[in-house]
Amino acid sequence: MVEQVDVSQRAAAIEYAIRDVVVPAVELEKQGHEIIRLNIGDPLAYEGLPTPTHMIDAYKQALDSQDNGYGPSYGLPALRQAIASTETGKGWPCSEDDVYVTHGVTEALQIIFAAFLEEGTKVLAPGPHYPPYMAYPQMYGATTVEYRLNPKDGWSIDLDDIRQKMDDSVRLLVLINPNNPTGNVATAAEVDAVFTIARDYPNCTIIADEIYDGLDFTGSLVSIASRSTDVPVIALNGVSKVYFAPGWRIGYMAWHDPEGRLALVRDGVERLLRSRLCASTPAQHGFLAGLTEDRGWLEGHRARVKQRLDYCMKRIETIDGLECEAPGGAFYLFVRITDERADSDKQWVLDLLHKHHVLVVHGSGFSPEFGAGHFRMVCLPAIDVLATAFDRIDQFING
Secondary structure, eight states, X not given: OOOOOOOOHXXXXXXXXXXXXXXXXXXXXXXXXXXXXXXXXXXXXXTTOOOOHXXXXXXXXXXXXXXXXOOXXXXXXXXXXXXXXXXXXXXXXXXXXXEEEESHHHHHHHHHHHHHOOTTOEEEEEESOOTHHHHSGGGGTOEEEEEEEETTTTTEEOHHHHHHHOOTTEXXXXXXXXXXXXXXXXXXXXXXXXXXXXXXXXXOEEEEEOTTTTOBSSSOOOOSGGGOSSSOEEEEEESSSSSSOGGGOOEEEEEEOTTOTTHHHHHHHHHHHHHTOOSOHHXXXXXXXXXXXXXXXXXXXXXXXXXXXXXXXXXXXXXXXXXXXXXXXXXXXXXXXXXXXXXXXXXXXXXXXHHHOEEOEEXXXXXTTTTTTEEEEEOOSOHHHHHHHHXXXXXXXXX
16 A cells, blocks of 8 residues: 555645536536536636627737737736726726736735735635635635625625624635625625724725626625725726636736735735736736727626526526525525425535536535525526526426
8 A cells, every 4th residue: 555645734625615516517427417517607608608809819919929928927017007997997096006917816815815814813704705715714824704694685794793703813804796606796885884893903904806896787886995095905806707708817906005004915915926927918918908998798798697697586486495585796696495305505416416417506615604505506508508407406306
């Protein structure tokens, strides 16, 4: 028997429910079964939501002109300027120097966590939430504490729960707006109330994950940074969801620091960015075209997503054993399983996969405490595909 090399505890503890459930799905596909995948938020995996051609052309042009060498560690100047202009247009004074381009929002999070967190510090994140907010802080000796989103009130922010869980060890308070996985959109009043709480904790910075901000269906979405005159905010966004180019892996963080509290942390962030060289140069050119050229195409994409989202809600309402709060944004539905046979949401999801070949993600993968008893699905497929998926789900529950 060959002795195995030990894996680090930090790696062994990582879970990513969205892709973990793919493993059994792939095995079924190898056996010849066709799986309807409703698990991952990749618009390019579905019909009718392509990346805009002018962005692809800009990407190709960069390659054709050999503009694919190393770029500046903080991002191409023209792209940083365009991002700063976009953020300023949302209502706060953002300059090129406030913007750092990263390998998607995920790398931005890793860098932020590395610069802010140490042993004994905390991240306060919504529950349910995007899994890296739970997975990554522990790499730096920190812990993630979840604050509650109210499942009976459109997943609104439970401000009392934030107040009870805030203390001087909280370095980062996370707002995901619109939220993944629930789709809730925080109101301006909710955002302002969070700032009121954060003001009592001068070591706390707000992370504003706004990667889905172009897919707001409420008309009430606000830029989180635009609401702050004192509390520091790091806005996160990128090319993957609203520009429909997830595989390009280009995101950014834009720092709003009205009172200049974050100079030391920003120095650390810049050191980390320099040490990993740069984000993809040609992909940055593609994103630049998305920001500076025609954006009229987005209305059509948004309308298609909304049509599919509305269809999903109508179908869920007809199926005994399911309930869902209507999402205000993004392209997810976080569905409550009221099927009495469901003792475990993960087992329910696996049973659905094996018996009827529909792949969704168990809600406990987004929060063991606040997501259990739910599943997340995307509304991105064409309606005929969604119809087949819901027929199978209905058969699974009530057949």
